[in-house]
Amino acid sequence: MVGSGCATGVTPYHLILASLCVKSKQAPAVTVSRSLLPPSSAFPCTDKSRRWQYFTNAGRGPRPLLCVPKPENSKKTQVEGEGASASEEVELERNLLFLPRRIQNSGIISSCLVGLLTGLAVVFFNNAVHEIRDLCWDGIPSRGASWLREEPIEATWTRVILVPAFGGVLVAVLNLLRDSAVEQEQNQDPFMSASRPFLKALAASITLGTGNSLGPEGPSVEIGTSIAKGVGSFFDKNSARMLSLLAAGSAAGLSSGFNAAVAGCFFAVESVLWPSSADATLPLTNTTSMVILSAVIASVVSEIGLGSEPAFKVPEYDFRSPGELPLYLLLGILCGLVSLALSWCTSYMLNNVDNIHKATGIPRASFPVLGGLSVGLIALVYPEILYWGFENVDILLESRPFVKGLSTDLLLQLVAIKIIATSLCRASGLVGGYYAPSLFIGAATGMAYGKFIGLAVAEFYPTINLSVLEVASPQAYGLVGMAATLAGVCQVPLTAVLLLFELTQDYRIVLPLLGAVGLSSWISSVQTKRGDGSQESSTGNNFGGVVPFSSNLCQVESSLCLDNDDVKTTYSMRTLVSEAMNTKYLKVSMCTLLTDVIDLMLAEKESYAVIIDTDDTLIGFFTLKDIQEYVKFATARSKMPKELLVSELCLLNGGVCSIPWTATPDMELSYAQMTMNKYGVNQVPVVRNIHGRAYPVGILDPDSISLTYSALATRRALS
Numbered sequence: 001m002v003g004s005g006c007a008t009g010v011t012p013y014h015l016i017l018a019s020l021c022v023k024s025k026q027a028p029a030v031t032v033s034r035s036l037l038p039p040s041s042a043f044p045c046t047d048k049s050r051r052w053q054y055f056t057n058a059g060r061g062p063r064p065l066l067c068v069p070k071p072e073n074s075k076k077t078q079v080e081g082e083g084a085s086a087s088e089e090v091e092l093e094r095n096l097l098f099l100p101r102r103i104q105n106s107g108i109i110s111s112c113l114v115g116l117l118t119g120l121a122v123v124f125f126n127n128a129v130h131e132i133r134d135l136c137w138d139g140i141p142s143r144g145a146s147w148l149r150e151e152p153i154e155a156t157w158t159r160v161i162l163v164p165a166f167g168g169v170l171v172a173v174l175n176l177l178r179d180s181a182v183e184q185e186q187n188q189d190p191f192m193s194a195s196r197p198f199l200k201a202l203a204a205s206i207t208l209g210t211g212n213s214l215g216p217e218g219p220s221v222e223i224g225t226s227i228a229k230g231v232g233s234f235f236d237k238n239s240a241r242m243l244s245l246l247a248a249g250s251a252a253g254l255s256s257g258f259n260a261a262v263a264g265c266f267f268a269v270e271s272v273l274w275p276s277s278a279d280a281t282l283p284l285t286n287t288t289s290m291v292i293l294s295a296v297i298a299s300v301v302s303e304i305g306l307g308s309e310p311a312f313k314v315p316e317y318d319f320r321s322p323g324e325l326p327l328y329l330l331l332g333i334l335c336g337l338v339s340l341a342l343s344w345c346t347s348y349m350l351n352n353v354d355n356i357h358k359a360t361g362i363p364r365a366s367f368p369v370l371g372g373l374s375v376g377l378i379a380l381v382y383p384e385i386l387y388w389g390f391e392n393v394d395i396l397l398e399s400r401p402f403v404k405g406l407s408t409d410l411l412l413q414l415v416a417i418k419i420i421a422t423s424l425c426r427a428s429g430l431v432g433g434y435y436a437p438s439l440f441i442g443a444a445t446g447m448a449y450g451k452f453i454g455l456a457v458a459e460f461y462p463t464i465n466l467s468v469l470e471v472a473s474p475q476a477y478g479l480v481g482m483a484a485t486l487a488g489v490c491q492v493p494l495t496a497v498l499l500l501f502e503l504t505q506d507y508r509i510v511l512p513l514l515g516a517v518g519l520s521s522w523i524s525s526v527q528t529k530r531g532d533g534s535q536e537s538s539t540g541n542n543f544g545g546v547v548p549f550s551s552n553l554c555q556v557e558s559s560l561c562l563d564n565d566d567v568k569t570t571y572s573m574r575t576l577v578s579e580a581m582n583t584k585y586l587k588v589s590m591c592t593l594l595t596d597v598i599d600l601m602l603a604e605k606e607s608y609a610v611i612i613d614t615d616d617t618l619i620g621f622f623t624l625k626d627i628q629e630y631v632k633f634a635t636a637r638s639k640m641p642k643e644l645l646v647s648e649l650c651l652l653n654g655g656v657c658s659i660p661w662t663a664t665p666d667m668e669l670s671y672a673q674m675t676m677n678k679y680g681v682n683q684v685p686v687v688r689n690i691h692g693r694a695y696p697v698g699i700l701d702p703d704s705i706s707l708t709y710s711a712l713a714t715r716r717a718l719s
C-alpha cells in the first residue's frame with residue numbers, strides 16, 4: 001500500500017512504479033508498507049544495477065531519477081538525480097509511452113498466426129476426411145445417394161452397414177485415449193494436454209470419413225480455438241487478450257470451413273464475444289481487428305488448399321415479388337419448430353444414453369460402435385443421411401445435373417430420419433458438428449415447403465385469382481430454410497444470414513432471409529439455453545410434474561461454448577475447490593418457515609440455502625428459484641397455504657431439495673466444473689466427509705469460479 005506522501009498528478013505510466021518510492025532531496029518523501037516491500041537498507045543503489053525508474057512531473061525544474069537497485073552491495077538506498085543522462089530518461093519514457101501500442105501489436109501478430117495455423121490445420125483436416133472417405137467408400141459418394149438407393153441392397157448392404165460401424169470402433173479407441181489424456185492433464189503432463197485436440201480432430205475425421213451423420217465445421221471451429229489457446233499460452237500470457245484470441249480462432253475455423261470470411265467474423269461475435277463478460281476482452285477496435293485478420297488469413301489459406309468453390313453448389317436464387325414475404329415468414333416458423341425438434345431429440349438421446357450406461361454398466365467406449373451401426377442400418381433405407389461432404393445437400397437442392405429431384409414425401413421423411421440419426425451420433429460419442437446436419441435438414445424442410453406451396457398455388461389458381469402472388473422455385477425456399485434452421489439450432493442468426501448471402505452473392509435473398517432467420521431463431525431461443533443455465537433451477541426439478549423440453553446449446557454444438565477456465569486461465573495449474581468455494585451461505589433446518597428463509601436471503605443477499613440436520617450434517621439444498629416455481633404452481637391452483645415449512649417444500653414434488661452431487665475441498669476445480677455441467681446444476685455444496693457423514697463447508701457456483709480464475713490470472717500477471 002502506498003502511503004500518503006505520494007504526489008498527485010502522476011501519469012498512468014508512472015503509476016506502475018509508484019509503489020517503489022524512496023526519500024530524495026529533490027522529491028517529496030514517500031513511504032511504502034513493509035508488508036509489500038523489504039526495508040530500503042536491503043536495496044543498495046548503483047548505476048549498473050538499476051531495476052526500476054520513476055520520474056517526477058516534467059516542466060517544474062530538474063527531474064530527479066529514483067531507482068531501486070538489486071539487493072547486493074551497499075546498505076542504503078540512494079537517489080540519483082543529476083547523474084542520469086538525458087538520453088536514458090528520454091529512452092525510458094519513450095518505452096513507457098509506446099508500451100500499449102506494443103501490446104496491441106502483439107495481439108495482432110498472434111491473431112495472424114492463429115489464422116495461418118488454423119487455415120493449414122483445417123485444410124489438412126478436410127483432406128484427411130476426403131482420403132478416409134475415398135478409401136472406405138470406393139467412389140460411391142461421387143455417384144450420389146440416389147445411385148445407392150437404386151442399387152440392390154444385396155450388393156451394397158455390407159459396405160453401408162460396416163463402414164460407419166468400423167468408424168465407431170476407431171472413434172471408441174480414440175475416446176479412450178482422450179479420457180486418458182484428461183487424467184494425465186490433471187497430473188500436469190504437457191504432452192497429453194496438447195494431444196487432446198489432435199485426438200479429437202482425428203476422431204472427427206474418422207467419424208465423417210466413414211459417413212456418420214455429423215459435420216466438419218464444428219471440429220474446424222474447435223481446431224481454431226485450440227490453436228488460439230496454444231498461441232495465447234506460448235506467446236502471449238495475457239489473460240485479458242485470451243478471449244479475443246479465442247474469438248479470432250473461432251472466426252478462422254468457420255471462415256476456412258465454409259470459405260466465408262464475413263460469416264466467420266460475425267460467428268466469433270455471436271458465439272464467443274457476446275456470451276462472454278464485457279470486461280474479459282481487449283478494447284473493441286483491437287478485438288475486431290484481430291478477428292477480421294484471423295478470418296481473412298484462414299479463408300485465403302483454405303481457398304489455396306481446398307479450392308475457391310463454395311462448400312455446396314448454390315442454385316440460382318429466384319425472388320418473384322414482395323407478396324412472397326409472408327410465405328418466407330411461415331417457413332421461418334416451421335424451421336424454428338424443426339430446430340427445436342433437433343435440439344430436443346439430441347438432449348433426449350443424451351439423457352437416455354447416460355441412463356443406460358448407469359443402469360446396465362455398458363462401457364461408454366461401446367456406444368460409438370452402436371451409434372455407427374445404427375447409422376448404417378438407417379442408411380440402407382435412407383442413404384442421403386450419410387455424410388459425403390455436401391453432395392447430398394446438392395441432391396436436395398437439385399443443383400446437380402442429371403439427378404432426379406426427391407418427392408415431397410421423401411423430403412419430409414428425410415427431415416425426421418436425419419434428426420434421429422444426427423442425435424444418435426452425438427449421444428453415442430461420435431465426434432462432429434451440427435452445422436452441416438442443420439443445413440441438410442433446413443434444405444429438406446425448405447424444398448418440401450416450396451414444393452407444397454407451388455402445388456397449392458397451382459391448385460387454387462383456377463378458382464382464386466392469385467396473380468399477385470408469384471411463387472419462386474423450391475430451391476429458393478430450400479436456401480432460406482438452410483439459413484433459418486442453422487440459426488435456430490446454433491443460435492447464430494447473423495452468421496446464418498451472412499453465410500447464405502456470401503454463398504449466393506444475391507442481395508435479393510437478404511430480405512426473406514432476415515425475416516425467416518429472425519423468426520426461427522426467436523422460436524428456438526425460448527427453449528434453448530447455454531451451458532451456464534443461469535435461468536434454471538439448481539436442482540433441475542419443476543413443480544406440477546411437467547418437465548419442459550429445454551435443450552442445452554453446449555450439448556448440441558460444443559464449439560459454440562467455451563469453458564470458463566479456457567478464457568480465464570491460460571496456464572496449466574492445479575486449482576482446488578477450496579480456493580473457489582464461497583464460505584458465506586445460509587443454513588436452515590427442515591422446520592424453518594419459508595417466509596423466514598426469504599427474509600434471510602434478502603438480508604444476506606444470497607439466493608440459495610443449505611438444509612442441515614441438528615448435528616450440522618447436510619440434508620438438502622434449494623434455491624430462490626425453487627421457491628418461485630412453487631409459488632407459481634400453488635397460485636395457479638389456488639392452493640397457497642398461509643405458512644409453509646422447508647420440509648413441506650421438499651416433499652411437494654418428490655425431491656426438489658435433493659442434491660445430485662457434492663464436491664469436496666481437495667477436489668480439482670476443473671473436474672468439479674465438468675461434473676456440474678454434466679448434472680446441469682449451478683450451485684453445488686462443498687462438504688467434508690467425516691465418519692461417513694457430510695458436513696457442509698461452502699458452496700461452489702459460477703460466480704465464485706469466475707472470480708477465482710480472474711484473481712489467479714491477475715495474480716500471475718502481477719508476479
